[in-house]
Amino acid sequence: MSELHFPWLELSVFVPLLGALWVGRLRDADLGRKWCMVFSGFTLLCTVATWQDFALLDTATAEDHWHLMTQLLGRELFVVDQLSAPLLPLVAMLYFLTALATLRTKIRRFSFAWMLFSEAVTLATFSCKDPWSVVAFLALGTLQPFLELRARGKSTRVYVIHMALFILLMVVGGVCVDTEDGNRVHSLKAIIPLLGAVLIRSGIAPFHCWMTDLFEHATFGTALLFVTPTAGAYAAVRLVLPIAPDWVLRSMGLISLVTAVYAAAISLVQRDARRFFCYSFLSHSALVLVGLEMVTPIGLTGALCVWLSAGMALGGFGLTIRALEARRGSLSLIEFQGMYEHTPNLAMLFMLTGLASVGFPGTFGFVGTELLVDGAVEAYPYVGIAVVAAAALSGIAVVRVFFLLFTGTRYTSTVSLLIGTRERIAVRTIAGLILIGGLLPQYLVASRYLAAEEILRQRTMVAGGTLSDPHEREAGEPALDPLPGEAAVAKATAVPLPPGKAPAKEPPTVEPPALPAGDQ
Amino acid sequence: MPPESLIELLGYLVVAAPLILMAVLGLASLLNHQLSERATGRLVHVAVLVGLISSTMILGLMLAWGMRHVSIEIGSWVVIPDYHFSVKLTFDRLSVPFVILSFVLCGVIGAFANRYMHREPGFHRFFVFYALFLLGMVITSLAGTIETLFSGWELVGLSSALLVAFFLERPAPVRNGLYVWVVYRISDAALLTASVAMHHMRGAGDFDKLLGTDSWPGGEALVTSHQALVVGLLLLVAAAGKSALVPFSGWLPRAMEGPTPSSAVFYGALSVHLGAFLLLRVSPILDSSFWLSAAVTAAGVVTALFAAFTGRVQTDIKCALTYASLTQVGFIVAEIGLGFRYIPLIHILGHGCLRTLQFLRAPTLLHDYRIMENAIGDRLPRMPGFWEQAIPRSLSVWFYRLAMERGYLDGWLQDGIVAPFLAVLQWCDAAERRWTDFLSGGQSRESDRRPPSASTFDELL
Numbered sequence: 001m002s003e004l005h006f007p008w009l010e011l012s013v014f015v016p017l018l019g020a021l022w023v024g025r026l027r028d029a030d031l032g033r034k035w036c037m038v039f040s041g042f043t044l045l046c047t048v049a050t051w052q053d054f055a056l057l058d059t060a061t062a063e064d065h066w067h068l069m070t071q072l073l074g075r076e077l078f079v080v081d082q083l084s085a086p087l088l089p090l091v092a093m094l095y096f097l098t099a100l101a102t103l104r105t106k107i108r109r110f111s112f113a114w115m116l117f118s119e120a121v122t123l124a125t126f127s128c129k130d131p132w133s134v135v136a137f138l139a140l141g142t143l144q145p146f147l148e149l150r151a152r153g154k155s156t157r158v159y160v161i162h163m164a165l166f167i168l169l170m171v172v173g174g175v176c177v178d179t180e181d182g183n184r185v186h187s188l189k190a191i192i193p194l195l196g197a198v199l200i201r202s203g204i205a206p207f208h209c210w211m212t213d214l215f216e217h218a219t220f221g222t223a224l225l226f227v228t229p230t231a232g233a234y235a236a237v238r239l240v241l242p243i244a245p246d247w248v249l250r251s252m253g254l255i256s257l258v259t260a261v262y263a264a265a266i267s268l269v270q271r272d273a274r275r276f277f278c279y280s281f282l283s284h285s286a287l288v289l290v291g292l293e294m295v296t297p298i299g300l301t302g303a304l305c306v307w308l309s310a311g312m313a314l315g316g317f318g319l320t321i322r323a324l325e326a327r328r329g330s331l332s333l334i335e336f337q338g339m340y341e342h343t344p345n346l347a348m349l350f351m352l353t354g355l356a357s358v359g360f361p362g363t364f365g366f367v368g369t370e371l372l373v374d375g376a377v378e379a380y381p382y383v384g385i386a387v388v389a390a391a392a393l394s395g396i397a398v399v400r401v402f403f404l405l406f407t408g409t410r411y412t413s414t415v416s417l418l419i420g421t422r423e424r425i426a427v428r429t430i431a432g433l434i435l436i437g438g439l440l441p442q443y444l445v446a447s448r449y450l451a452a453e454e455i456l457r458q459r460t461m462v463a464g465g466t467l468s469d470p471h472e473r474e475a476g477e478p479a480l481d482p483l484p485g486e487a488a489v490a491k492a493t494a495v496p497l498p499p500g501k502a503p504a505k506e507p508p509t510v511e512p513p514a515l516p517a518g519d520q
Numbered sequence: 521m522p523p524e525s526l527i528e529l530l531g532y533l534v535v536a537a538p539l540i541l542m543a544v545l546g547l548a549s550l551l552n553h554q555l556s557e558r559a560t561g562r563l564v565h566v567a568v569l570v571g572l573i574s575s576t577m578i579l580g581l582m583l584a585w586g587m588r589h590v591s592i593e594i595g596s597w598v599v600i601p602d603y604h605f606s607v608k609l610t611f612d613r614l615s616v617p618f619v620i621l622s623f624v625l626c627g628v629i630g631a632f633a634n635r636y637m638h639r640e641p642g643f644h645r646f647f648v649f650y651a652l653f654l655l656g657m658v659i660t661s662l663a664g665t666i667e668t669l670f671s672g673w674e675l676v677g678l679s680s681a682l683l684v685a686f687f688l689e690r691p692a693p694v695r696n697g698l699y700v701w702v703v704y705r706i707s708d709a710a711l712l713t714a715s716v717a718m719h720h721m722r723g724a725g726d727f728d729k730l731l732g733t734d735s736w737p738g739g740e741a742l743v744t745s746h747q748a749l750v751v752g753l754l755l756l757v758a759a760a761g762k763s764a765l766v767p768f769s770g771w772l773p774r775a776m777e778g779p780t781p782s783s784a785v786f787y788g789a790l791s792v793h794l795g796a797f798l799l800l801r802v803s804p805i806l807d808s809s810f811w812l813s814a815a816v817t818a819a820g821v822v823t824a825l826f827a828a829f830t831g832r833v834q835t836d837i838k839c840a841l842t843y844a845s846l847t848q849v850g851f852i853v854a855e856i857g858l859g860f861r862y863i864p865l866i867h868i869l870g871h872g873c874l875r876t877l878q879f880l881r882a883p884t885l886l887h888d889y890r891i892m893e894n895a896i897g898d899r900l901p902r903m904p905g906f907w908e909q910a911i912p913r914s915l916s917v918w919f920y921r922l923a924m925e926r927g928y929l930d931g932w933l934q935d936g937i938v939a940p941f942l943a944v945l946q947w948c949d950a951a952e953r954r955w956t957d958f959l960s961g962g963q964s965r966e967s968d969r970r971p972p973s974a975s976t977f978d979e980l981l
Contacts, residue, residue, distance in 0.1 A: 158964065265941075274967070341688075361675065377720045403685060442597070
């Protein structure tokens with residue numbers, strides 16, 4: 001396996017962990033925020049370096065240089081591949097911008113030490129391919145919101161019930177997969193628990209209530225950072241996609257589709273900005289699963305694009321609502337708030353991120369949504385219509401909330417509510433990324449296509465081509481073509497990829513199947 | 521320089537001018553850099569002039585060299601195996617007149633608005649939306665693929681809704697802006713579905729691959745009659761939303777809440793014709809299905825009758841002009857459904873110019889009336905119309921009320937679709953609350969403790 005030129009991955013995980021220990025010792029909250037920004041900023045640089053280093057290597061998977069984890073644990077824990085390479089900087093950027101945009105009014109209620117701990121765990125999750133490590137880090141990641149809910153004196157029952165079930169199902173599924181032979185189709189006994197775990201973590205109806213409860217009771221920053229990286233989708237790719245047959249995935253795709261439409265529709269009647277954001281996120285997270293579970297190259301590419309664009313757009317969207325909350329307290333959607341005059345920049349960012357999340361032309365989300373709809377139509381025409389309906393409803397909800405928060409009246413305040421320099425940096429960074437990604441989408445779309453190819457290739461390798469119904473393959477089903485990548489990669493050579501991203505001259509390294517450690 | 525290269529260069533200028541205008545005004549807004557009113561006015565002036573001169577030169581060159589159709593392939597925006605998103609501009613007998621109309625009317629309105637909006641607090645915001653609208657119109661007019669057309673279509677929709685809600689501090693314009701946005705989203709959803717269906721049928725969204733390579737208005741749909749009906753009906757829904765055809769007519773009078781310049785150019789002259797333009801663009805599809813043509817004709821006739829009937833009782837000049845405009849749009853759509861191609865195009869061009877002039881004169885109407893009445897020394901004479909005399913008094917009151925309520929169309933949509941839809945959603949929301957209350961063993965939703973307000977979504981609509 002290829003090696004990065006430096007142990008960027010380990011640095012990406014251990015820097016925030018070290019930061020958590022350091023910031024946890026500080027008594028001064030303002031100083032803690034500053035150190036948090038230093039650590040999360042450095043982490044962001046490490047993740048960007050990981051991505052670029054990996055891109056230069058032109059390989060399917062890469063490990064860290066010097067193999068420090070092998071020396072410590074006896075095996076390499078962290079790897080980067082086409083899927084995770086851009087996700088790592090996305091996650092680190094969300095954490096950094098959250099720390100950057102946290103106002104002084106909030107710093108005593110928001111724990112920066114736990115934020116850094118959560119960042120380390122999330123980055124570790126996204127740096128793992130080994131299923132048991134993914135399970136362990138996903139389970140560990142549920143700890144921080146629980147502790148915060150307890151510290152705030154809020155009811156933890158809804159959260160605990162769902163997360164306990166999530167962890168239990170992951171473990172049961174993992175054990176069942178472990179006990180079965182890895183080179184044949186796994187039984188439903190092994191697949192269903194893992195699928196259930198993914199549905200719970202992704203907030204697919206009817207398992208979504210923990211997420212609305214979390215947004216209701218936790219700090220907005222914690223809830224935002226727990227959900228926006230879309231760890232549920234990552235679990236789906238690492239734990240379920242390689243072993244589940246097509247028909248199971250497509251059935252679950254339909255459930256996700258219902259959730260996407262339902263969440264988009266119900267966001268129209270929310271009376272609180274946080275709950276609106278939560279449903280908006282649920283709709284997009286479900287759309288990502290719809291694309292993943294279609295297991296077609298276009299559908300998968302669309303889902304991976306939407307994953308990135310929705311992560312960035314909804315991250316910015318959430319930060320805007322958080323910034324407004326810092327000025328007005330909880331934001332009611334039952335009357336006009338009229339904040340435009342005080343915060344025109346936030347209004348602009350709200351509209352931009354909201355529209356990007358629904359795939360508006362010129363923004364990062366546009367091409368992803370187009371690909372997703374196209375992939376959906378390829379799989380089932382009616383699914384495409386439902387995806388369009390979900391996007392239309394989300395678009396209506398976004399503009400409705402924009403009008404409610406920023407217009408309709410004139411809010412009078414005795415103090416200035418204009419945004420400060422740090423918030424302005426956050427606003428411009430997100431706006432810039434959304435617009436640049438929207439105007440020049442080829443680089444990321446091509447990289448997502450390669451990631452989709454890799455996922456499909458892994459499915460083929462695991463099952464020896466038996467995951468699909470053979471009749472479907474005869475009918476030209478593209479998902480499990482025995483050599484799905486070959487023709488496509490040959491065609492991809494015609495794609496004007498950016499420097500360093502030209503398709504490999506020799507066939508890409510095929511990773512061993514993503515099976516539990518015991519099988520490898 | 522070869523003719524194709526010169527036209528290509530001019531074609532780039534036509535699109536680049538509004539694009540640069542949008543980029544400059546948008547970036548200035550994003551970076552909190554306030555351009556002076558004079559600088560904004562000059563930028564608008566230059567951008568429109570460059571676009572107009574370039575498009576007029578293209579028209580002249582095409583006529584001189586006998587070219588009926590020029591395609592400019594800007595490039596593939598996204599290419600992956602099995603999917604490509606190409607940006608292609610088409611200059612033909614439909615797009616060139618329409619883009620020239622867009623530049624002429626936007627130029628007039630830009631100059632008018634520069635004075636009309638002088639020292640308004642939202643002066644810069646108005647011109648950002650204006651630039652967005654102009655860019656959307658140019659992209660839509662010249663689009664050579666349905667995806668490109670969709671991009672412009674959405675830009676027009678967003679800028680229109682935001683302009684309707686331009687006076688942000690008052691609730692009524694905002695409610696109307698949301699109403700416009702909801703209708704436009706339905707229209708966008710139909711267009712996107714049509715776009716995907718076309719991609720699915722032909723493997724690409726290029727109009728050439730769907731409508732043949734013959735220049736407009738020639739061409740033959742390269743799909744079956746059944747496929748043409750499906751795609752065509754989706755496109756008809758999209759056009760109905762954008763052009764305020766029945767049953768989506770309710771948004772047009774609401775759109776008059778925006779500043780007069782935007783009402784004039786957007787809802788009176790340009791965006792209201794965009795649906796008709798779309799139908800003209802895909803006219804070979806209409807030709808391949810009798811039922812589709814019949815549906816288009818019916819939509820046009822019903823809209824014309826509805827608008828003529830409703831427009832007779834409007835007491836506000838902008839609303840009266842709106843319904844007059846809608847009547848003509850109904851006729852244009854009916855003409856398209858009946859198989860005419862050049863007549864509706866000429867109708868659009870003439871009607872757009874006339875209506876812009878009328879809208880711009882609307883704010884001074886009372887002044888005009890006063891001058892006339894002063895001149896004759898009495899009130900202006902008012903003659904009862906034919907229908908007022910022909911219809912019995914009891915019936916005329918009933919008709920009057922029906923027309924005042926705009927055929928109860930909004931009420932039917934509200935009671936028949938929006939209210940039940942929202943009731944179901946509210947029921948689901950309440951069920952979720954009961955479920956989380958049960959799981960948490962107490963009150964789980966603090967946000968519900970806020971008092972209910974009259975300003976719920978259905979009232980907002």
